[in-house]
Amino acid sequence: MxxxxxxxxxxxxxxxxxxxxxxxxxxxxxxxxxxxxxxxxxxxxxxxxxxxxxxxxxxxxxxxxxxxxxxxxxxxxxxxxxxxxxxxxxxxxxxxxxxxxxxxxxxxxxxxxxxxMINLSYRFSPQSQVLKNLVDGGALGKVYAGRTVWLRRRGIPGLGGWFTDKKLSGGGPLIDLGVHRLDLALWLMGHPKSTWVMAGAWNHLGSRIGASQGKSYSVEDLAMAMIRFEDGSMLEVEAGWAANIKEGELMETRLLGTEGGLVQKNVGEGYDFQAEVFQERNGTQLDLSPHGPFPECKSAYHHFVEAIRDGKPHTATGEDGVAVQELLDAIYLSAAEGRPVAMGATTTKTGAGTG
Ligand SMILES: NC(=O)c1ccc[n+]([C@@H]2O[C@H](COP(=O)([O-])OP(=O)(O)OC[C@H]3O[C@@H](n4cnc5c(N)ncnc54)[C@H](O)[C@@H]3O)[C@@H](O)[C@H]2O)c1
Structure with missing residues (x-):
């Protein structure tokens, strides 16, 4: 075939x-x-x-x-x-x-x-898959809080092009970078049902940098949100292309649970990641690093074509894409109107898909 x-x-x-x-x-x-x-x-x-x-x-x-x-x-x-x-x-x-x-x-x-299928690509790494197995296997107990972040000091893609034009992009770093870290956190947490969002979004640096180069900039340069879930857990999201921070590029997803915590963060401001799990055993605090070799993990592209070839479900479904987008919509609305936003009753179900 x-x-x-x-x-x-x-x-x-x-x-x-x-x-x-x-x-x-x-x-x-x-x-x-x-x-x-x-x-x-x-x-x-x-x-x-x-x-x-x-x-x-x-x-x-x-x-x-x-x-x-x-x-x-x-x-x-x-x-x-x-x-x-x-x-x-x-x-x-x-x-x-x-x-x-x-x-x-x-x-x-x-x-x-x-x-x-949606290319929610940060799930498709051996390390992310190992973390997912650990969470699903109970290593964190009940996850009740998290923080998922992708911030750049100065890293606006294609200034003046489609990325910074709201009509073509739909938004700035939140819809560009935040989408990845939000999906990763939701996926690790098992897609809890969200109930409320409180957010802010700003464009202080982007518009200034755009103006200094004679380029248009009509999206946020930073967005922050707190998401509250039905089970009482909360997730903080931060996404920025331009912020006055030390790091050139900072990616970090942190989950806190009753039996353990985890962090996955980028190394040396690049695109390699390190992960750790923190637990307490017999009164001793432990820092645990996943140690390879890890099970094979197909890229999103190969995962998709092989699922089609083999008649098996694929992950990162359209529904998963909608679940993230519903939160992005609520974050933008909350930021624009300066008020908490309740998630609608129509919130989309996620999961593996064949259709
Ligand atoms: N999954 C990831 O990690 C990841 C990384 C980067 C970008 N993306 C996504 O990929 C998409 C493209 O981003 P990019 O960075 O490649 O942007 P890009 O501007 O580099 O590439 C977009 C391409 O689309 C072409 N194009 C525009 N209109 C077209 C049309 N009508 N018909 C055919 N081609 C057309 C452009 O000429 C350009 O070559 C975006 O949705 C972005 O969010 C995802």
């Missing part, structure tokens, strides 16, 4: 294309991008068909799996079009601009009988 794969958008989409090209049961048949240089580079590298528009790719490539890796505003329309073409879709995070858009995508996948 060969799974015909295609990718729309060749920034982050290059990672999707590379992964498909390297899988023995996949063929990267086509890519699309409006940028000619990016198309040419991909054609040389992977010897696949290239298209200028997503529409042309969807019509001609006859792909089984389509990755959507375009600016956020295009996630919904291109996912709907790809599903309508008969393909399964692996869409980049965030699922969309709003939870309502995300719900529409999930419903469309169900109607089409196709799968929808």
């Amino acid at each position: 060969t799974i015909r794969c295609a990718v729309i958008g060749l920034g982050m989409g290059r990672g999707h294309a590379k992964a498909y090209s390297e899988h023995k049961d996949c063929q990267l048949v086509a890519v699309a991008d409006i940028d000619a240089a990016r198309r040419e580079r991909a054609a040389k590298e992977w010897n696949c068909a290239t298209y200028t528009t997503a529409e042309e790719l969807l019509e001609k490539a006859k792909a089984d799996v389509v990755s959507i890796a375009t600016p956020n505003a295009l996630h919904r329309p291109l996912t709907l079009a790809a599903l309508a073409s008969g393909a399964h879709v692996l869409c980049e995070k965030p699922i969309a601009m709003t939870a309502a858009e995300g719900r529409e995508m999930v419903a469309a996948a169900k109607t089409a009988g196709r799968r929808l």
Whole structure:
């Protein structure tokens, strides 16, 4: 069986294309991008068909799996079009601009009988999987508090481009970086049902930096939120592209439970992570570091195509994407209106999916 794969958008989409090209049961048949240089580079590298528009790719490539890796505003329309073409879709995070858009995508996948996965990629590391196994196995007891953070001192992506234009991105660091750390914490915590959100968002530095370079900046540069869950637990979220902190790049997810705590944080301001679990045994405080070799962990791309190949459920479902997005919507609303926001009764169920 060969799974015909295609990718729309060749920034982050290059990672999707590379992964498909390297899988023995996949063929990267086509890519699309409006940028000619990016198309040419991909054609040389992977010897696949290239298209200028997503529409042309969807019509001609006859792909089984389509990755959507375009600016956020295009996630919904291109996912709907790809599903309508008969393909399964692996869409980049965030699922969309709003939870309502995300719900529409999930419903469309169900109607089409196709799968929808969101690239919530920070789950797909051996270390994250080990932490998930520890939490699920009871190493923390009952988790009652957490903090999940991704902050940069100065790290605004593509200043003046789509990332800093609210109409194309839906928001700033919260929807860009916060989405990852929020998903990781929710996933580790077992997706407790959220009840309240209290948040703030600011744009002091971003607008100043944008103005100094003659570039527009219409999103937040920092967002902070407290999320309260039905079981009494709480999670603090912080996401920033520009903040007056020491570190250039700081990622940290911390969970506190009745029997233990854990932290996963980046090392040396880079993209490698270290993790520790803290427990008390017979009156002694223990610091425990997970020690490899860890069980194999497929990338999100290979996880998706193998789930399709083997008829097995995939994780990081459209529903999981909507669950994060519902919180992002509530955080933005709370910040804009300066009040706590109750989560709606329609909060989406999460879990493994085949549809
Ligand atoms: N999972 C992750 O860790 C991760 C990391 C980075 C980015 N992303 C996500 O990936 C998406 C893309 O981000 P990026 O950093 O690659 O941005 P980017 O601007 O580098 O790339 C986007 C690409 O889409 C192309 N494009 C725009 N409109 C198009 C259209 N109508 N048809 C075809 N191509 C079109 C652009 O020309 C560009 O090459 C975003 O949703 C972002 O949030 C995810």
